[in-house]
Amino acid sequence: MQSNALETEGFKQILKEAVEVGFTDFSFTGGEPLLTPQTAQRTFDLADFVNELRDDESGGYTKLNTNGAHLLRYQDEIVTTGFTELKVSLDTLDPATFRSLAKRGEKVFQDTVDGIMALKDEVPIRLQTVVGKYNIDQIPDMIDFCAENNIDIKLFDISRYDNALSGSAAFANDNYISLEAISTALEYRYGTAEIKYAVGGYGHPKKVFTTSSGTKIEIRDTSPSAHYSSELCQSCPNYQCQDGLCNLVIAADGHIRFCREGGVDQTIPSHDTDGALMTPQAIRLNLAKAAGIFSAAQNVEHHGALKSSRLHLPLSVL
């Protein structure tokens, strides 16, 4: 937890105003929300708070993004909180690849997989899998595993800039691989994909395939366009990124950010320079302003994916 992190009560005030403004969809992410007992408890408290505030008829969601290492420890709390979905970052089902990618040992890997298996019939689960040269040959098996266990999966190509999801630009240059061939193979097996955008029509278009058992396989394909804000994004060092604007973020310090990867220019404060939380009216105005900037986001030509490497994918196994 950062030293300037907002207290739970401060977050509740911001979330309350967000619901007032009309936000309905909330994802709890990190860092790792379940890293410590304190961060886990705060996550459950805030998720409960949002679930109670939000109108049941809104059709909104409360999701938890996690690396999965502590799912077993918090199994009961996760079920009780009533998350709409668990998004578990997992790039491999092979312990050796996990060790080399996550730099964590076999116990963490086993806890992650055991946690997924323990919760899969209690809460909808989606694996978040970044695909690179290091795991491309494992993707067909991961998809089969998901289809057999009623777990959705989303495949991402590696982001080409330094970010929390995929690591460094240097890592991307060494490991990037296009998902185009996977997409073609999935289309051959499951038929034409549905095209999906983030809530409100923002973000990056995703292809969604559905297996005969109802498992969803999403692909973040970076070749089409993404939504940006000319007001916000052009001063961002990542412009044009591979995601585009897709959701507002309440950072650990409580400030409202237009995206996870943006900087100061992409931030609206939620407390004054002396550190005091702004009034509810000021927070509400800032949230509404942020939502307005989202509405004005432009759809611009995408930068184009990195050059794809040769792909060795056993199409018949998908």
Ligand code: SF4
């Ligand atoms: S502000 Fe966010 S969405 Fe916009 S270019 Fe930067 S990283 Fe991408």
